[in-house]
Each structure stands twice: as structure tokens, then as C-alpha cells.
Amino acid sequence: MDGVHDMGGMHGFGAVVETGGELAYHERWEPRVFAISCVVGVEGLGAGPGGRAVREEMDPARYLAASYYERWLYSAEQRLLGKGTIAPGEVEAMMERLGAGEAMPGHHDAAMAERVLENLRTRMAMDPPPEPARFAPGQRVRVKRMHPPGHTRCPRYVRGAVGVVEAVRGADRLPDRVVYGENLDPEPVYSVAFSSQELWGPGDEPAWRVSLDLWDSYLERA
């Protein structure tokens, strides 16, 4: 979807380098939210379409105002609510209990910890690409002009642009549909290189190159 998360090329956000920005997080609750999200995924406690697509559906003003792990908290909660693992109002009720001074409940299950760690250690590689794929390295391709309302890995700033296939990375199911539960066959994923001129027009900086990995469905012959 064409949300505020699709930030490539946007103006007005200011400087990259800021005090404290070199840290992975500022506060102790943040890595715990990251960890909860991992556990929710591994233990199957949340509904589709996955944390990333849920975060993209956040209200744009709220998305921009939220810190990074605040968005993760939002997606974990939405996924748990979507599956019925928790019910509306239950988080708020627990906030009141903790706010009134109740101790944090703990739950111990070493086997669950091991399952989650094992999942994080496990590689889930793409399939090898089909032989031959529709496009070969060196071939020019155009990214389709499109406006998908749901999750996509095709950023706005490359749509309509012509690039050159650099490599066939593998085969994978199209995320635009698979995150919503569709059964799909894997399709080739290509690394496509674009010139800065093609993406942004003339500029002050010497030309550079931007490369992205794009699913076959995003591309057409140029």
C-alpha cells in the first residue's frame, strides 16, 4: 500500500545522524516488545497478515509519531486481537492493575524459550530460481506502474522506472498475496539496478546506482 512507511525519496525528515541514534533502542521495554513479537510469531498466537503488513496499515499520523518499537507493540497487539488470543479491553485492564502497583506476573516455560531460539537459529532460504527465469542478467526491465492497496515490497519510487537485471536471487511466493493467506507458487526474484538519473532525474550529486530485489510479478519487458 502507498503508506507513509514507503519512505524512499521523501523530503523533510531532517538529519540522519542524531545523538543517541547509534543505539538499537533507548528503553528496556523496547527489546521486550521485539521478543514478544518473536514469540507471538513462533507460537502462532497472532492472526495474519504478519507484523510488517499490520504496521503499514497504521494510521499515517500515528505511524510517524510512534517510535519504532511502539509500532511493533501495535502490530503484536493487533495480531493477538485478530486471532482472539486476547480480547479488547484486556490490555487496558492490565495497565490499570500494574498502574495500581500489582507485581508483574511471570510464567516459566524453558521449552518455549528453546523453541523460539531454535526458530531464530533456523535458516529459511528462498527456493532456487527456475531455469530459465523470465528475465536474464543484463536484460532491461520496467517496473509496472501500479497502485496496490495492500502489502507490497515494490516501493513507489521505482514504479515505472527502467532498470537492468543484475542477478536472479531465487524464487519466492509473492508477498503481496501470500501474507493474506493465498497459496501461490514461487516466482523468480531479481536484483534490478537503476540509475539515479532514471529514478530522480538530474541532480547535484555524481550519478549513483540503486538496486532492489523485485518479484517477477512487479516487472515487465522494457
Added chain:
Amino acid sequence: MSEGHGHHHPRPASAVELRARALEALLAERGLVSTDAIDAVVELYENDVGPQNGAKVVARAWLDEAYRERLLEDAVPAIAELGFGGAEGDNMVVVANTPTVHHMVVCTLCSCYPWPVLGLPPIWYKSPPYRARAVSEPRAVLREFGLELGDDVEIRVWDSSAEVRYLVLPMRPQGTDGWSEDELAAIVTRDCMIGTAAPTANQPAIR
């Protein structure tokens, strides 16, 4: 260590912190999420998995030409030789800087990042300014990091918004002849492997 056990809050918890603790509490009370599992994930990325892993990969590649070739040809098994791999490192490509090509990595859509070799990404990597500007004015961004590249150096930006995760193999700096693998790894900072910095012989690694 779980929240609430020996952890001191110097100020009242913010609304979002309270909400995060409430979600953890709710799931723990129901027996759905174990405190051990949360602690284990937090500790994994605080202690075991971080840029120190990627630095070992880079140092090995600087010292061992055959390893470097394997790494650039097929990164996942080469990285696994050093014992690293797993989630968000499922499909890896290593790109090597040269005197005329400088690579840098971004994820414009989110925060994709090679966890097994770099750990969890820094705040700036996930923030709107970097995600917006790395693809559209990379030199201005690198200048903010203090990295000035000559006009003869081509910048190649990798927007890792799909399933492949990228690691930059920086150039070995001058003045490091005869250094051991550990000594070399110590000057390879996280930012060198994202492509927003270059290692130098006299600069200790800042994680």
C-alpha cells in the same frame, strides 16, 4: 532478567512502556508467553548476536583470499563457517567495496537488516531520514556520517526491502599489515558493514 525484578525506573513509566508491560503481563498470566522466552530473545541479541559477528567475517575475508571468494560467491555458507546464521540471514549477499565502488545498505520500507552478523539495527537505520534519503541523496547522507567520497567513486545503494539481506565488505585500511584476525575485527564497526563508515587503522570500533 524480567521487568520488575531489580530494574529501577528513574522516572514514571510512559504510557507506551506501561502498555508494553501490560501486554507481557497479560500473556504471561495466561501462560501463553513465557518470561524465559522473552528473556532469552533479549539476551541473544544483547550478548551473542551483534556486529562483532560481522566483524569476524570481514577480518577473515581480509586475511584469507579463498574465504573472501567463497563469501562473495555464496555468503550464507561462508558466514556459517564462522558459526553465524539464522533469522534475517536466510538469504545473504556480501558486496565488496573497491577504490572505485562504495556500497551502502538501506531498507526504505521498514528495517530489514542482517541480524546474524549485525544484530538489531541502530535507531538511525530504522528512522525516516535514513529510509527517505539513502536512496535519493546518498552522498549527503554519507557526509553526515563524516564519510567524504571522491567524485570518481560510484555509490551503489542496496534497498533491502525484499528477502535478501546485504553486508558490506569494506576495504582493509592501510597501516594494518601483520595484524591478527582479532586486531582487524576490532576496527570493523557496524557502520562500516552498513556502508556509512570506512574502517581506519587508528580508530577503535564503536558499536
